[in-house]
Each structure stands twice: as structure tokens, then as C-alpha cells.
Amino acid sequence: MENVIRTRVFTTWIDNAGICRTKVKQGAIIELADAEENSAAVQKVSAGKIYPMLVDLTHINFIHKSARDHFAMRNRKPGVKVIAMLIGSPVSKVIGNFFLGINKPTVPTQLFTSEKKAVAWLSKFVS
Amino acid sequence: MSAPKKIRIKKAGSEGKKINQILEVVESYAKLDFNKKAPIENSNNNFNALAIGINMLGEELQSSTISLNEKDILLKEIHHRIKNNLQIISSLLRLQADQVQDKRLSVFFSDNVRRIKSMALVHETLYNSENLSKVNFSQYLRSLIDHIREAYHYTQKIDFVLKAEPHNLKIDVAIACGLIINELITNSIKYAFEKRNSGKIELLFTKIKQKKSKNIFKLVVRDNGAGLPANIDIYQSKSLGLQLVTMLTEQLDGSLSVESNKGTAFTIIFPG
Numbered sequence: 457m458e459n460v461i462r463t464r465v466f467t468t469w470i471d472n473a474g475i476c477r478t479k480v481k482q483g484a485i486i487e488l489a490d491a492e493e494n495s496a497a498v499q500k501v502s503a504g505k506i507y508p509m510l511v512d513l514t515h516i517n518f519i520h521k522s523a524r525d526h527f528a529m530r531n532r533k534p535g536v537k538v539i540a541m542l543i544g545s546p547v548s549k550v551i552g553n554f555f556l557g558i559n560k561p562t563v564p565t566q567l568f569t570s571e572k573k574a575v576a577w578l579s580k581f582v583s
Numbered sequence: 584m585s586a587p588k589k590i591r592i593k594k595a596g597s598e599g600k601k602i603n604q605i606l607e608v609v610e611s612y613a614k615l616d617f618n619k620k621a622p623i624e625n626s627n628n629n630f631n632a633l634a635i636g637i638n639m640l641g642e643e644l645q646s647s648t649i650s651l652n653e654k655d656i657l658l659k660e661i662h663h664r665i666k667n668n669l670q671i672i673s674s675l676l677r678l679q680a681d682q683v684q685d686k687r688l689s690v691f692f693s694d695n696v697r698r699i700k701s702m703a704l705v706h707e708t709l710y711n712s713e714n715l716s717k718v719n720f721s722q723y724l725r726s727l728i729d730h731i732r733e734a735y736h737y738t739q740k741i742d743f744v745l746k747a748e749p750h751n752l753k754i755d756v757a758i759a760c761g762l763i764i765n766e767l768i769t770n771s772i773k774y775a776f777e778k779r780n781s782g783k784i785e786l787l788f789t790k791i792k793q794k795k796s797k798n799i800f801k802l803v804v805r806d807n808g809a810g811l812p813a814n815i816d817i818y819q820s821k822s823l824g825l826q827l828v829t830m831l832t833e834q835l836d837g838s839l840s841v842e843s844n845k846g847t848a849f850t851i852i853f854p855g
Contacts, residue, residue, distance in 0.1 A: 519639075545632070546631070554636075
């Protein structure tokens with residue numbers, strides 16, 4: 457892995473397939489500062505390019521509303537093309553569904569329980 | 584009304600306790616109290632997922648409730664400002680009326696001051712009420728009659744009778760009705776009791792039926808005065824007041840009928 461950015465609750469990098477990946481740490485409770493830090497990390501690893509993004513939520517514990525609103529990207533330019541959210545645990549399923557229904561990001565977003573399927577979907581958007 | 588019985592799970596153990604904690608939070612949300620949160624553990628079981636979902640839902644509901652309250656405050660402020668601006672316009676017209684020598688021109692200004700006031704009262708009624716999108720029409724009618732009585736200097740003893748059912752009307756409907764009533768009552772004060780010492784003006788407002796999703800209302804303005812001249816055609820009248828009445832009735836998609844027998848009665852039927 458090259459150019460990996462580690463913040464309090466996220467690990468973010470661009471993989472060899474041209475997908476921007478961010479992984480939530482085990483038991484993370486995400487606050488607005490974490491969400492903003494993540495956006496800055498995505499911007500830094502992307503270096504001016506716009507990538508499709510895989511967000512691994514499987515180990516998340518909670519995410520506050522201010523952070524959800526930030527990730528919905530309502531009043532800012534989205535730094536990514538599309539988002540695939542990887543879910544698995546009951547908690548990540550609930551949080552993932554909030555992103556599909558209530559805190560909807562402005563770019564196309566889908567939930568996946570299989571990393572393979574998520575990557576296959578994101579690959580269509582790699583340029 | 585007695586307080587609703589609380590729903591609780593009697594199942595013993597930690598699962599029963601967790602369900603009851605979640606139920607308590609849901610009950611708080613129903614009372615618009617979003618401070619209560621379901622306890623969250625660092626585990627990935629279904630109870631924790633449910634607690635997290637409920638807490639996140641509470642955050643979203645709280646945010647929506649706050650923005651709804653903010654909208655209400657803003658709407659109240661807008662009605663207040665419209666009312667104030669209309670009041671400034673009518674004050675300017677009143678000042679102008681005081682300066683002109685021509686009696687006809689002075690009457691023209693005063694008539695328009697009353698018309699503007701009837702509209703300002705709709706906004707005043709709105710910002711003083713809980714419902715900011717519909718006008719409590721019986722309350723508005725009371726204010727309108729009080730205003731006309733104060734604004735018009737008449738020498739006779741005129742009794743005003745208001746019989747109004749408590750219904751709410753949309754703002755545009757209330758404004759049109761207010762202007763119509765203002766014209767008809769002013770006409771009665773001006774002409775119905777010219778050679779009399781006393782008189783009575785009645786204002787009736789009722790709902791007569793419900794047609795599909797619309798209510799049908801009846802508004803009657805009646806006096807026991809001299810009655811209309813025998814050959815008058817209200818649709819061809821050159822009086823600005825009557826022209827306004829027919830035009831506004833049309834705007835309301837309503838019907839107008841006039842009866843002149845021991846006084847005059849105008850009846851307007853309109854959907855609202």
C-alpha cells in the first residue's frame with residue numbers, strides 16, 4: 457500500500473485498481489472532526505483526481521449526525537465519483553441504510569455485503 | 584384523559600431490560616423529547632444495532648423539529664413585517680388625505696386606508712395565532728368589525744351583530760372576504776341609515792356543506808336600513824365598492840345574491 461493516511465478512526469489509500477478506499481477502525485464512534493479529517497485525507501491521496509470510493513463500515517460502532525451530514529456532501533463539491541459501502545454487522549447495516557435513506561450522499565451510493573461485488577461495481581467507474 | 588399505559592416487556596434478563604430501555608426512548612420521541620438516548624455498547628449484536636438506529640433517528644427528528652420551528656418563527660416575522668408595511672402605506676395615505684382640500688379626494692384616500700387595513704388585519708391575525716398558514720376567520724371578523732367601527736365616524740346608533748362559526752380560511756380567501764365585508768359594511772354605514780337614528784348590521788359566517796375535499800361557506804352581510812334603489816344592477820354599478828365586491832366574489836369562484844327587503848342582504852357562497 458502506498459500513500460496511506462491514518463487518522464483517528466479511518467485508514468485511507470488509493471489501491472492498485474484505481475479505487476479510493478477508506479476503512480473504519482474497530483469500534484469507532486465517528487464525530488464531525490473525524491469526518492472532516494477523512495475528507496481531507498481523501499483529497500490528499502486523490503491528488504486532484506476523482507476516484508470511485510469504497511467505504512468499509514463493517515467495524516463501525518456509531519456515527520453522529522453532524523458527521524453523517526458531512527458525508528452526505530450537501531453543500532460541498534463531492535471529492536469522489538460514486539460510493540460503495542461495505543457492511544456486514546447489524547450495526548453497520550443500520551448505519552449504511554441511513555446513508556441510503558436519510559443522509560443520502562449527492563453521488564450514487566450502494567451498499568454491499570461482499571467486497572468482491574463492491575469492487576466489481578466500482579471498477580465500472582475507474583477511468 | 585388519563586395518561587396512556589406504558590408498554591413494557593416483562594421478560595427477565597438483560598434482553599428484556601434493553602428492549603425496555605429502547606421503548607422508553609421511543610416514548611420520549613413521541614413526546615418530542617429527543618434528549619433521551621438508548622445505551623450503546625461496543626458490540627455488534629442486533630440490540631445494539633437497534634439502539635443505534637433509534638438514537639440516529641432521534642437526532643434526525645430533533646433536527647427536523649428544530650428546522651420546522653425556525654420556519655414558523657420566520658413565517659411569523661414575515662406576517663409581522665407585511666402587516667407593518669401595510670400600516671405604513673395606510674399612514675401615508677391618511678397623511679395625504681389630511682392635506683387635500685377636495686372632499687372627494689379625501690374620501691378616496693380614507694376608503695383605501697380602510698381597504699389596506701382589512702388586509703393588514705389578516706396578517707395580524709396570522710402572526711398572533713398558532714396556525715400560520717390559515718386564518719382563524721371568526722377572530723379576524725371580530726377585529727375587522729372593531730376596526731370599521733373605530734375608523735368610521737357615524738352619528739346614528741348602529742348595532743353590529745356577528746355570528747361566525749369557528750373555521751379557518753386560506754390567506755388569499757380571507758383577504759378577498761375581508762375586502763368584500765369592508766365594502767359592504769362601509770356601504771351600509773354610509774347609505775342605509777341616512778335618515779334614521781339607529782340601525783343594525785349583521786354579519787353571518789357559516790359552513791353550509793362539504794363538497795369532495797372542499798368546504799362551502801356562506802357569508803351574509805345584512806342591514807335593516809333603507810334598502811337598495813329599485814333599479815340598481817350590482818353587476819353594472821359604477822360604485823368602486825360594488826365593483827370590488829363582484830370582482831372579488833368572482834375571484835373566490837363564488838356566487839353573489841342580493842335581497843332588498845326591509846333592508847339589504849348580500850349573500851356570498853364560496854368554496855374554501
